[in-house]
Amino acid sequence: MMGQLPMPALAFLECSLCKKKFEPGKVYNLCECGGPLLVRYHLDKLRETWPRDQVAQGPNSMWRYAPVLPPRPESIVSLGEGMTPLLRTPRLGARLGFDNLWIKDEGLNPTGSFKARGLSCAVSMAVELGIKKMAIPSAGNAASALAAYAAAAGIESHIYMPKDVPQANYIECKAFGAHVTLVDGLISDCAKLVAAGCKTEGWFDVSTLKEPHRIEGKKTMGYELAEQMGWKLPDVIFYPTGGGVGMIGMWKAFEEMETLGWISPTKRPKMIVVQAEGCQPVVRAFEHFEQRSQFWENAHTVASGLRVPKPLGDFLILEAVRESNGTAIAVSDDELLDAGIQLASDEGIFIAPEGAACVAASKKLLSTGFLKKSDHIVIYNTGSGLKYLEAYSTRFPRS
Numbered sequence: 045m046m047g048q049l050p051m052p053a054l055a056f057l058e059c060s061l062c063k064k065k066f067e068p069g070k071v072y073n074l075c076e077c078g079g080p081l082l083v084r085y086h087l088d089k090l091r092e093t094w095p096r097d098q099v100a101q102g103p104n105s106m107w108r109y110a111p112v113l114p115p116r117p118e119s120i121v122s123l124g125e126g127m128t129p130l131l132r133t134p135r136l137g138a139r140l141g142f143d144n145l146w147i148k149d150e151g152l153n154p155t156g157s158f159k160a161r162g163l164s165c166a167v168s169m170a171v172e173l174g175i176k177k178m179a180i181p182s183a184g185n186a187a188s189a190l191a192a193y194a195a196a197a198g199i200e201s202h203i204y205m206p207k208d209v210p211q212a213n214y215i216e217c218k219a220f221g222a223h224v225t226l227v228d229g230l231i232s233d234c235a236k237l238v239a240a241g242c243k244t245e246g247w248f249d250v251s252t253l254k255e256p257h258r259i260e261g262k263k264t265m266g267y268e269l270a271e272q273m274g275w276k277l278p279d280v281i282f283y284p285t286g287g288g289v290g291m292i293g294m295w296k297a298f299e300e301m302e303t304l305g306w307i308s309p310t311k312r313p314k315m316i317v318v319q320a321e322g323c324q325p326v327v328r329a330f331e332h333f334e335q336r337s338q339f340w341e342n343a344h345t346v347a348s349g350l351r352v353p354k355p356l357g358d359f360l361i362l363e364a365v366r367e368s369n370g371t372a373i374a375v376s377d378d379e380l381l382d383a384g385i386q387l388a389s390d391e392g393i394f395i396a397p398e399g400a401a402c403v404a405a406s407k408k409l410l411s412t413g414f415l416k417k418s419d420h421i422v423i424y425n426t427g428s429g430l431k432y433l434e435a436y437s438t439r440f441p442r443s
């Protein structure tokens with residue numbers, strides 16, 4: 045609970061497809077047209093009252109951006125999420141051929157991944173709206189984060205995840221006291237079971253983008269990057285894309301900060317979607333100039349967070365990538381594990397396979413000429429390597 049923070053400058057929620065408006069302070073999932081809802085704020089008013097220099101006076105967490113986050117201060121459930129380090133990686137940079145390569149290390153969040161940001165926000169809103177039971181289909185890390193924040197809030201959590209999720213995710217959820225169901229299938233199969241349970245059991249569905257507040261937490265990755273860079277943005281952002289919420293959220297954050305007058309509207313980073321070869325629906329849609337992705341059959345990769353065969357917000361991801369003159373690229377599991385180990389031994393940072401996929405992708409895009417040596421590049425490492433011991437142990441078998 046953070047009573048001393050300013051109130052949110054909430055205006056309304058807006059459907060990302062049909063633009064219908066909804067009043068704040070109520071429980072929502074999708075718009076009746078099927079579109080995800082986005083939260084809108086009184087940014088013009090905030091522009092007058094909330095200069096960017098004031099941000100540093102807030103807490104050392106993502107809640108320093110409280111005026112552009114939906115919960116009231118007294119509802120906030122925080123475990124210290126956000127304000128993760130932005131680390132320069134000169135040795136790896138020199139090896140790959142970059143002068144200015146950085147890692148935003150989201151592995152230092154509670155429960156070891158960036159999912160903490162979205163679920164801190166969603167659980168805070170659940171507290172505010174009186175929701176008592178939450179349910180989630182997850183590739184793994186979102187489950188751990190929901191279980192942790194629900195425990196902190198005294199809310200019941202119901203978790204559905206593939207039966208082969210990393211052991212860390214399963215053990216965390218159990219330790220946090222969640223109700224866990226392991227499913228013989230993918231996140232898309234888990235989503236169907238959650239939807240059915242929500243109907244019969246009265247759970248609130250916290251699925252990616254079906255719940256409008258997770259994205260608000262995740263957008264703070266964009267605010268934070270600007271603040272850490274002295275209110276500038278890099279030339280290029282690499283983002284490991286599953287459901288794509290981080291990508292959509294950061295794009296929203298850039299727009300909001302431009303309206304607030306905090307960053308220059310003249311230049312946005314090129315946004316680069318990175319997926320795994322065994323599950324690359326967004327890459328395929330990008331390459332085929334399509335607005336929506338198609339379901340990726342037989343999805344498989346050790347980067348379990350990227351095993352999302354059909355992201356609900358695919359059109360929003362593709363919009364951000366295209367508007368930014370970015371691109372979308374897939375790498376193999378071998379390439380991403382090699383890259384993760386290279387980064388670890390060069391820099392002392394042990395990253396998740398999802399983040400490692402971005403390292404591998406950066407090397408490829410330099411060789412194709414898409415990137416320049418001098419580009420200022422930020423790679424989002426979305427989780428800690430410690431959560432993926434099964435994947436990395438294939439490289440270091442113990443006799």
Ligand SMILES: Cc1ncc(COP(=O)(O)O)c(C=O)c1O
Nearest residue numbers: 185286287288289290349426427
């Ligand atoms: C470590 C990690 N990276 C990336 C992703 C993909 O996240 P997003 O839904 O924002 O694309 C996930 C999702 O589970 C994840 O756990």
Ligand SMILES: [Zn+2]
Nearest residue numbers: 059062075077
């Ligand atoms: Zn709509």
